[in-house]
Structure formats: structure tokens, C-alpha cells
Amino acid sequence: GESVGLHLPTLSVQEGDNSIINCAYSNSASDYFIWYKQESGKGPQFIIDIRSNMDKRQGQRVTVLLNKTVKHLSLQIAATQPGDSAVYFCAETRTGTASKLTFGTGTRLQVTL
Amino acid sequence: GAGVSQTPSNKVTEKGKYVELRCDPISGHTALYWYRQSLGQGPEFLIYFQGTGAADDSGLPNDRFFAVRPEGSVSTLKIQRTERGDSAVYLCASSRQVTDTQYFGPGTRLTVL
Numbered sequence: 001g002e003s004v005g006l007h008l009p010t011l012s013v014q015e016g017d018n019s020i021i022n023c024a025y026s027n028s029a030s031d032y033f034i035w036y037k038q039e040s041g042k043g044p045q046f047i048i049d050i051r052s053n054m055d056k057r058q059g060q061r062v063t064v065l066l067n068k069t070v071k072h073l074s075l076q077i078a079a080t081q082p083g084d085s086a087v088y089f090c091a092e093t094r095t096g097t098a099s100k101l102t103f104g105t106g107t108r109l110q111v112t113l
Numbered sequence: 114g115a116g117v118s119q120t121p122s123n124k125v126t127e128k129g130k131y132v133e134l135r136c137d138p139i140s141g142h143t144a145l146y147w148y149r150q151s152l153g154q155g156p157e158f159l160i161y162f163q164g165t166g167a168a169d170d171s172g173l174p175n176d177r178f179f180a181v182r183p184e185g186s187v188s189t190l191k192i193q194r195t196e197r198g199d200s201a202v203y204l205c206a207s208s209r210q211v212t213d214t215q216y217f218g219p220g221t222r223l224t225v226l
Binding site for chain 2: 034036041042043044045046049089091095099100101102103104105106
């Protein structure tokens with residue numbers, strides 16, 4: 001079935017470096033994408049979203065890029081901090097439907113000092 | 114303001130027992146969602162409510178699972194005759210409208226012995 005997946009299960013970066021987390025999606029009808037951060041024992045926390053009429057969106061220290069041609073999105077975290085250590089999920093949905101999110105399996109980001 | 118809250122945070126039960134999991138959405142949010150997350154996986158959609166009615170229950174695994182939202186606010190997920198395979202973290206999310214960002218609660222960790 002349609003799914004959202006991630007290329008790398010674990011990413012280790014040094015504090016202060018930039019992080020890039022990738023995600024591939026297979027449902028070409030998806031038009032809304034969200035990145036969530038999940039720390040151990042907590043629920044997913046919204047980071048940033050992007051709709052399919054955009055290819056880039058920036059937040060505070062985070063940028064999401066969407067490439068609809070190859071069905072790929074990425075999350076870039078600038079100046080990665082220890083508090084960024086968590087599992088990151090991309091999720092997709094199609095507006096106008098039930099808005100249920102389809103999540104990938106996640107990428108664990110480890111920030112080393 | 115207050116986020117989504119879920120109770121209990123942990124629930125241990127025996128195979129065959131009945132359990133209820135509660136979700137208090139963010140005040141004013143009309144849409145409410147239940148997801149289930151197994152260890153090392155992304156959340157999987159179960160059911161969502163628009164107001165009091167279940168608008169999409171396609172993710173419920175079988176008829177042992179049922180959810181209600183009688184007054185359009187608090188929701189209860191009910192699981193009958195629990196099985197060991199039901200062990201997971203049950204997450205609740207709410208959004209202002211069905212097309213808006215979903216905000217998650219901390220989850221209830223269910224363990225079926």
C-alpha cells in the first residue's frame with residue numbers, strides 16, 4: 001500500500017553541525033506533509049509542515065524541502081543542539097479526505113558533544 | 114494553553130480483560146484522532162472524530178476496539194478481551210478543524226500480560 005519511509009534509521013551529528021533527515025513518500029496524491037519530533041516517553045511534537053504548492057518552508061532553525069518530482073522531502077536542522085536528539089517522523093496526508101496521517105518508521109537523531 | 118492530555122499514562126492488564134483509555138483534546142478542537150504506536154514504529158491511524166461522530170474508523174483492527182466521543186470533547190478508546198498483541202502506546206491527537214495541524218498527547222502505554 002501507499003507508505004511513507006525514511007532512508008536512514010539513525011543519524012549521528014556533532015553539536016553545532018547541520019542535520020539533514022530525509023523521507024520518501026509513495027502516494028503521489030499526498031499534498032500535505034508534516035515533520036514531528038518524538039522524545040522518549042512523549043508524544044510526537046509538531047515541528048513544521050509544508051503543502052504541495054510550496055517547495056521550501058523555513059521555521060526557527062528548521063527548513064523543510066519538498067521535491068514532488070521524486071516524491072522526497074527533507075528536514076534540515078541548523079546548528080544542531082543536544083536537545084534536538086529524538087526520533088523524527090515525516091507524515092503525509094491528502095487534504096479533503098479524512099486527514100489521517102501516514103507515518104514512516106522514523107529516524108533517530110543523535111547529537112554528540 | 115493546555116495541550117492534549119491522556120489518562121492513564123500507563124496501563125497494565127491481563128489478557129482477556131477490558132480497558133478504557135481517555136483523551137482530553139485541546140479546548141475548542143473539533144477533530145480528534147486515535148493512533149497506535151508499536152515499539153520502533155511510527156504511529157498508525159485508528160479512528161477520527163469530527164464532533165461527536167466517528168468520521169473514519171477504518172484503522173480499527175477489529176471489533177474488539179471501539180471509541181466514543183459523546184459530547185464532542187473527551188474521547189474514550191475501549192478495548193475488549195485484550196490480547197498481548199494489543200500492547201502498544203495509544204496516542205490521541207486533536208486539531209482545530211479536520212484539515213489543521215494535529216497536536217498529540219503523551220500517549221497511554223498499554224501492556225497486556
